[in-house]
Amino acid sequence: MNYQYLKNKIPVLLLLVTLTFPAYVQSQESNFGNWLIYIGNKKLNSKWNLHNEVQLRNYNAIGDLEQLLLRTGLGYSFNENKNNILLGYGYITSENYIVNTNDKFSVNEHRIFQQFTSKQSIGIVSVNHRYRFEQRFVANDFKMRFRYFLAINVPLSKEKDKYYFSAYNEIFLNTKTSIFDRNRVYAGLGYKINKNIRLEAGYMNQFFETTSRDQFNIISFVNF
Numbered sequence: 001m002n003y004q005y006l007k008n009k010i011p012v013l014l015l016l017v018t019l020t021f022p023a024y025v026q027s028q029e030s031n032f033g034n035w036l037i038y039i040g041n042k043k044l045n046s047k048w049n050l051h052n053e054v055q056l057r058n059y060n061a062i063g064d065l066e067q068l069l070l071r072t073g074l075g076y077s078f079n080e081n082k083n084n085i086l087l088g089y090g091y092i093t094s095e096n097y098i099v100n101t102n103d104k105f106s107v108n109e110h111r112i113f114q115q116f117t118s119k120q121s122i123g124i125v126s127v128n129h130r131y132r133f134e135q136r137f138v139a140n141d142f143k144m145r146f147r148y149f150l151a152i153n154v155p156l157s158k159e160k161d162k163y164y165f166s167a168y169n170e171i172f173l174n175t176k177t178s179i180f181d182r183n184r185v186y187a188g189l190g191y192k193i194n195k196n197i198r199l200e201a202g203y204m205n206q207f208f209e210t211t212s213r214d215q216f217n218i219i220s221f222v223n224f
Contacts, residue, residue: 033066034058035204035217042224049075051086059097061216067094073113084117110137126153128168144175156189164190166200182208188217196223 035057042050055069073088090111095104115132130149136142151168166188172181188202197220204215 032061032214032216034061035215037217037219038222039219040222040224047077049077049084051075051088057215065095067092071111073115082119086115086117088113088115107139109139111135124155127151128153145181146173146175147171148173153190162192164192166190166202178209180209182206186217188219197221 035055037056038054040052042052044050051071051073053069053071055067055071056065057067057069058064059066069090069092071088071090073086075084075086077084090109090113092109092111094107094109096107097104111134113132113134115130117131118129120127120129128149128151130147130151132147132149134145134147136145147170149168149170151166154165156163156165166186168184168186170184172183173179174181184204184206186202186204188200190198190200192198200217200219200221202217202219204217206213206215
């Protein structure tokens with residue numbers, strides 16, 4: 001593999017993908033959406049961490065708000081930081097379209113969640129498992145949901161801290177009928193600016209019981 005070639009070409013590819021996808025989406029009559037995501041992590045000491053997250057989700061490439069998600073949590077790491085348990089809270093406001101109209105109505109959700117994450121390495125591939133259980137207070141309704149997230153991260157250059165390929169699958173299961181809620185499949189390219197900051201851009205397909213949606217995601221990860 002020509003690592004120097006990849007080093008020169010991957011940033012250009014990321015830029016082209018970022019610029020081309022929104023233009024393509026705006027030229028199509030589709031439900032191709034865009035998510036802008038910030039994920040932060042603050043280490044309080046060698047064991048405890050504070051998670052913080054903001055997601056701005058749009059129905060179209062930009063400017064048509066679907067959902068604003070704010071999430072935070074307190075975590076505890078063990079097993080040489082390979083495992084983490086976390087108790088968190090999320091606030092979500094959704095802008096839903098009324099069927100067959102251009103009008104929207106707002107729905108607010110408060111969410112408590114517990115999660116366990118586990119990291120492992122298989123050769124040069126990093127593997128991450130996340131198990132999350134959510135208690136959701138949606139308007140006047142109460143719901144519970146289980147999520148399982150499996151992700152891989154593969155370096156694409158000799159500078160292991162620079163360019164990488166990322167992919168994941170996440171399945172959502174309700175505790176009541178219907179059990180299947182949704183599934184997300186994602187693939188993207190990332191660039192590590194330094195040991196604390198990395199940027200990622202990729203495509204995600206989210207499918208429900210009878211429908212599906214495509215997303216173009218831009219993600220920033222920040223460690224403090």
